[in-house]
Amino acid sequence: KNEVEQSPQNLTxxxxxxxxxxxxxxxxxxxxxxxxxxxxGGIVSxxxxxxxxxxxxxxxxxxxxxxxxxxxxxxxxxxxxxxVYICAVRFEGSQGNLIFGKGTKLxxxx
Amino acid sequence: KAGVTQTPxxxxxxxxxxxxLSCSPISGHRxxxxxxxxxxxxxxxxxxxxxxxxxxxxxFPGRFSGRQFSNSRSEMNVSTLELGxxxxxxxxxxxxxxxxxxxFGPGTRLTVL
Numbered sequence: 285k286n287e288v289e290q291s292p293q294n295l296t297x298x299x300x301x302x303x304x305x306x307x308x309x310x311x312x313x314x315x316x317x318x319x320x321x322x323x324x325g326g327i328v329s330x331x332x333x334x335x336x337x338x339x340x341x342x343x344x345x346x347x348x349x350x351x352x353x354x355x356x357x358x359x360x361x362x363x364x365x366x367x368v369y370i371c372a373v374r375f376e377g378s379q380g381n382l383i384f385g386k387g388t389k390l391x392x393x394x
Numbered sequence: 395k396a397g398v399t400q401t402p403x404x405x406x407x408x409x410x411x412x413x414x415l416s417c418s419p420i421s422g423h424r425x426x427x428x429x430x431x432x433x434x435x436x437x438x439x440x441x442x443x444x445x446x447x448x449x450x451x452x453x454f455p456g457r458f459s460g461r462q463f464s465n466s467r468s469e470m471n472v473s474t475l476e477l478g479x480x481x482x483x484x485x486x487x488x489x490x491x492x493x494x495x496x497x498f499g500p501g502t503r504l505t506v507l
Contacts, residue, residue, distance in 0.1 A: 384438070
């Protein structure tokens with residue numbers, strides 16, 4: 285079964301801390317997305333990657349294809365980073381639609 | 395460049411009614427995907443349209459349908475509404491098919507009473 289697992293489900297951090305959110309998937313993928321959803325519902329696409337590592341500002345996303353695992357790191361976290369972070373994958377051989385993880389709710393305290 | 399827009403933003407309907415939601419993609423984007431988000435099931439793929447053709451469909455009953463127009467705008471329709479259809483409905487557009495980065499709209503929050 286094509287599944288996406290995220291951990292942790294909830295995460296509370298102090299401002300300035302280094303944060304890691306993990307995503308594991310069950311079978312081969314063609315692409316993995318990291319999304320950010322703020323209260324109110326709007327979703328922003330942070331990264332799309334199929335190998336290696338990408339960096340944008342304080343955000344870093346890595347993927348290990350062999351281990352079927354991706355991580356999203358936030359350096360020097362800030363209260364404005366508080367949001368739900370969602371991992372989504374496109375499995376190889378699928379119709380092409382995205383399968384989503386349940387999300388990680390991050391709260392950064394000042 | 396304007397982002398993805400969805401109308402209406404909020405909607406209240408009663409069981410048995412039908413509803414039509416609209417999505418206008420970013421100018422130049424030809425692919426539109428629809429998603430349903432509920433507290434219990436999270437985000438789930440509904441369908442994807444490209445050049446007025448449905449490319450993919452998720453595991454939803456036939457009450458859920460959609461279409462795309464020649465200007466890439468898309469609508470989705472839900473007939474015979476059920477309480478469980480209460481959700482946030484999101485659309486996302488991309489330049490080509492959804493293998494590219496997707497840009498999400500703000501969503502339409504549907505409440506079925």
